[in-house]
Amino acid sequence: MKTRIGILGYGNLGKGTEVAVAAAEDMELAAVFTRRDPSSVKILTDGVPVVNVDEIEKWTDKIDVLVLCGGSATDLPVQTPRYAKLFNVIDSFDTHARIPEHFGNVDAAAKEGNKVAMISVGWDPGLFSLNRVYANAILPDGKDYTFWGKGVSQGHSDAVRRIEGVKNAKQYTIPKEEALEAVRSGKNPELSTRDKHLRECFVVLKEGADKDRVEKEIKEMPNYFADYDTVVHFIDEDEFLRDHSGMAHGGFVFRTGKTGANKENNHIIEYRIKLDSNPEFTTSVIIAYARAVKRLADEGVSGAKTVFDIPPAYLCTQTDEELRAHFL
C-alpha cells in the first residue's frame, strides 16, 4: 500500500510537495487542506479532494503523514504541535534560534498523540545541518563555513519593500567567489560578514519616490544591510516581473580540518547545492523524510525527530540489501 500524504497549506511549499509526491512511486496524495474556500483552490492532481482545514479531524484514518506547509513565523509554531497530536507530521520550521523551543512543544504533543513529528526538514535547516554534523564528527579540529545563494532572501526582500517609496523588491544573497576560493585553498581564512556575501537588490519605485534616499536607507539598514556590500538596481515593473520571478537558490557548507600527530594534514569537505526551484527542492527533501516518518511510526516510535535522528536508509524506497549492493 502506498503512503498516504496530506498537505496543509497550498502555497509554494504545498505545490512543491504535491509534485514531489507525484514523483515518489511509493506515495500518493490523499488530500490538500486549506484555510481558504476549497472551491477557490485548484490543484494539479486529478481526483484528490481539497478540504477546509476545519474538517481535518475526519481524516486521521486516511492520512499516514501530514506535510505542514505553513510559514515559520506564525503558522508552524501553532500548527505543528496542534496536528502532531492527531497525525504523523513533518514541517520545515526554519527559525534556527527557536528550534529548541519548537522541538519541545512538538515533542510533547507528538508523544501525547503517540505520533512521529519531524521538524526543520529542508536544506537549511536540513541537508546543510546534516553536513555540518557529519563533518564535525569526522574532523573535530576544524572550522565551519556556510554560504547561501545565489538566491532570493525573503526576509531581506520584505525589509526593502517596507521602505517608503518602494513598490516591489527582490534581494539576492550572493556568495563572494574570493571567499569561496579562500576556503577551498585550505587557508582557513577568518571571514567577516562583509567578506562572505554580497547583497544585490532589484527595486521598483513608486511614482515620485526619491531614488537616493531609498538607496541610502537600504544600504544603512542595520542587521539587514549595514554590514554588507550592497548593490542596488532600480528597474521598471516589466523587467522586475520578467527577470526576477524565479525561485532559484543554493549554497555551500564547508568544513576544513586538521589531522596528524602534529596536525600537519589539512582536509576540506565541501557540500554544494544549486537549485532551480527552492520550494521544489525543499519539498523533495521533505518527502524523502516523510518516508522515514512512516517507517518510524510503523515501528511504534513517537515524539519529535530531526534529520540527526534518522538513519539514511529510512529515506529510501530500496531494501537494505539493495542499498548495500548498489550504493555502498
Add this chain to the structure above:
Amino acid sequence: MKTRIGILGYGNLGKGTEVAVAAAEDMELAAVFTRRDPSSVKILTDGVPVVNVDEIEKWTDKIDVLVLCGGSATDLPVQTPRYAKLFNVIDSFDTHARIPEHFGNVDAAAKEGNKVAMISVGWDPGLFSLNRVYANAILPDGKDYTFWGKGVSQGHSDAVRRIEGVKNAKQYTIPKEEALEAVRSGKNPELSTRDKHLRECFVVLKEGADKDRVEKEIKEMPNYFADYDTVVHFIDEDEFLRDHSGMAHGGFVFRTGKTGANKENNHIIEYRIKLDSNPEFTTSVIIAYARAVKRLADEGVSGAKTVFDIPPAYLCTQTDEELRAHFL
C-alpha cells in the same frame, strides 16, 4: 568513562586510527595488536601496550571497539567475521562487489557473539555512499556521477610495478576538469570512462629497461589503462621518493535531478573532499563511527551495520539538545 579502542594492524590505517583516537576527547587507545613481533612495533602513544594478535582473546573485557586495519583483499574477509564474535568491530572493507557477501559473513558472526560490527567505513565506501543515498532519495529522477582524485590508486600503481623493467611506480587518478564542469553546468552529460578521469604514471625504470615498451605496455593494459587517456613520465629514484610519497586524495559525488510538474527544474548536489592524507581521513571517519558502534552496543543491538543504518547524531560527542541548538 572513555571508549576504549583497540587497533589490529599497525600500517597506515592503524597509525591513522591512533592519531584519530588521540584527537577524540571521549576515546582512549587500549592496545595495538600486531602479527609482527610486538617489540619491533613502535607506536606514538605513551604507555599503550603493543600485543601479539595471538593474545587478543585476553582483551575482550578491556576493549569497547576493535578497529580492523587490515587490507580488503585477504585480511578483512577473514578477520572481521573472526573478531566480530569476540569484540564490537569496525572495518573499512572496500571491495565494492564483495560487500553483500562480506556483510552476510560478518552479520552472522556478530549475532553469534552478540556484538555490533560495522563494515565498509571510510569515504568510498562510506561518505560517498551516504551522499549517493541521500541524494537519490531526495532526487529520484536524476543522474549520479562519482569522480576520484587527484590521488594515488594503489591497484593501478601495483599493476604498473608488475611490468617487466619497472623498479617503482605511482599512478594518479585525476578527474578531468571539463567533465566536472559539464556536470556542474546541469547538462547531464553522458561521460565515458575516458571522459571522466586521466591516469598519470610516474615510473622508475630498472637499469637497461626499454622505455618505449614499458610505456606501450602501460597504455595498452586492459581494464587498468586501455580505456583511459594515460600519461607516463619516467623519472629517477630521487625524484620519485621526494615528490611521490604523499598520500593526498579526494573526489566528488554529484547527483543532478529534475523536479516540477513538467520536470522543468534542475538541481545539482555536489559533495567534494580534498585530503592531504587518505589514511588519516579514512580513520577519522572510522573513529566517528566507532562512537556509534559503542552506542549501539550499549543499547543491546547486535549484527552487522553500514553507514546507511546509523543516525547521524550517533557519530557525535554532543547531546541531541546540543546538536539541535548548534548544528540544525
